[in-house]
Every structure is written in C-alpha cells, then in structure tokens.
Amino acid sequence: MPRKHRFRLTMPKKSLVQRNRNAGAPSDAxxxxxxxxxxxxxxxxxxxxKGDFAILLPDMADPDNPPRLHEFWVGILRDIRARHIHGENDVWVRVQWFYSPDDVKSLIKSFDASTCGRYERVLSDDFTIVSLTCFSDVISVKEYVESNIDQEDIYACERDQDTGFFYRYDLEHRARTINPKHIGTCLCSIPYNPDKDIMHLCPHPxxxxxYHRTCLVIRGSIESKVTKREREDSLLSSSPDSDEPFPVAAYQHPVPMPSPKKGRGPGTGRGKGKSIVHVSPLATLPEDLLETARLPIVKGAKVGGLVGNVRGVVAARRIVYAALEGREPVPKGWREKVIDGCKAIREEAAYGWEDEAPPLKCPQCQGAI
Incomplete structure (x- = not known):
C-alpha cells in the first residue's frame, strides 16, 4: 500500500482531455x-x-480528500527529462498509461468492464508528457497470464494487504483493439472477475x-457417489504435465521397505541393520505435502486471491509424482516452495476458507477439478 502522505495534483490523460490543459509542457522539439x-x-x-509504476491523482480530484486507491490513475515512467529555467530544473516525465476498465469501455463499446477486477488495469499504447508534480506514489503492477500454471502471486484484491494493481490485456487505443481477446475460457465465455468469481482449473495440457464454479454446477459437471478419499485421489491423479491420470492406486498398496529405525528384523541375521516393514509408498510422504497435492486448483478473492493456489498445488503434485516414481526424493525445501511460497495455500493453512465445493469434474476430459 502506498505510504500515507499528502497526495499531489496530477495532469489529466491526453486521450481524455485536451493537451493544452497540461500547462507548460515542452513541445516535441x-x-x-x-x-x-x-x-x-x-x-x-x-x-x-525510470521504469517505475506510479499512481497519479485523477483530474478534478481533491488532493486534501483523495479517492480510494483503485480510483487513482496508473502509469509507467518511460522517460524522464529536465530543462533549466531560471537556474531551476524543470522535470517532465513521459508516461505510458494503464487504462481503467471504464476508460476502455468508453473506447470499445463491446468491452464489459464488469468482468474486470477493481484493481485491474489495461496496458495502453497511449503516452503523455506530464510534470513531476503529477505523481503521488510508486505502486506495484504485475502482469497476470491466466494460462501460466507457475504464475507468481499478485496482491490485487480488496482483502489483500499491500494491494497493488494487475493487468492481463493490452490496448491499442487508436485502433480500439484489445489483446488477447476479452473472452473467458469457461463454458459461458465470460472473463474471470477475481473480486466476484470462484474458478476451477483443469490442469491437463x-x-x-x-471454469466458473457456478457454471460447472449448473451444467451438472459433478462426480457422483464418491467418497472423500476417492475425491482426493482423483484430484491427486490430475496431472499438470500429462493428459493421462497419474496412477495413484499403484502406490497405495503396502510394499516391503526398510524401517528408519535400526534393529533386528527379518533377513538381518545377527548383525545390526534396518528391519523390514510393509507400508504404502504414499504413506512415506509428508502429510501436508499430500494434503496440498489433493486440493482442487481454485482462484478468486473468496478462496485465497487473484492467482489462487495453482502454483502451489501444481508444485506439490510434481514433487509427489517424482518421489513415488523414484525419480527424485522429496526436496528438503519443499515447504518453502509449495506452502510458504503460495499465498492462497499459506493463508488457507493459517485461517482456513469456508469453502464447501461439490466434487466437480472437467466438462471436457471428465477429470476431477
């Protein structure tokens, strides 16, 4: 969150008002x-x-009674230059603007601003030269790529502390086009609004x-007559790296393994050695690692945040698969990567979410999601 200090007056966006409102701005020459x-x-x-993201007080706003954070203008400082007037530096900045969803709606009538988050902006190709007195504070702005299952956390929901902004679209403001297209991947084609929606991911390549949870329920994409453990195993088997389900059942049967405790055991003779015990390979893995790998992959402010738990759950499943197949043991630092490094999982572990989802399945591949 920006530091609380007296906000400064800002210059208005070039595309929304006349340039002559920006009094004293240098000419191109x-x-x-x-x-x-x-x-x-x-x-x-x-x-x-240069390169900072900054917030600027909107035109006509009262600097003594500034608006809420999401109502500020947002831009990138692309170039900073100074001229000398009467022995003083007169500093001006070339800003690339992020448009608010409502700004985009004013240009593209088909754009549905209601499907955007409160802290969402659209990166435009609109630039303006503004005075240094326009700037209020430095802010975090991160790109959100919804198809990226390794997406880093983004704190850009109303309930987040240290809230910043995010963007997922680019705007060519003169051509009035948005890239990528403003269409969601769900059955309804409505884009994800992190402040309102709960989404489930099918991770198969x-x-x-x-998918919106509500759309899946309405469609009837629900597994029938499954126990809690069957549901968890179905989720665990849903691989992010293969369209084939991971064979969880093959690792649930007890097999002979060396006991971690030294002592006499079958086949050890008179010498000291490790006794043999029969356990399932799954039971040898850390319990909280398995719990994470068995979670549905979800996102939304109500279930942990904008990005959700995708990165942590995917990492957990990959670690479990590698350990069970004997490719790689569970790394010592797995918790930092899986739990501590994923906001949604970290907060779920600390506070818990009141989230009772039905056993949903993917409408396309029928896998658990």
Missing amino acids: EWERMEVIAAFQVDDEQKFK SCRRW
Missing part, C-alpha cells in the same frame, strides 16, 4: 533537447525512477481451462 535523467524526488519524500 524541446523534449528532444532536454537532459535525460534517471530519477527525481518530490518534496524530498518519494523517489521516482490438452484442457488447461478455468
């Missing part, structure tokens, strides 16, 4: 002659540098689609 600088400070408080 002047801009080319100005000195390139790496950074600047405003009132000796916040330092801004040939599917790799997110």
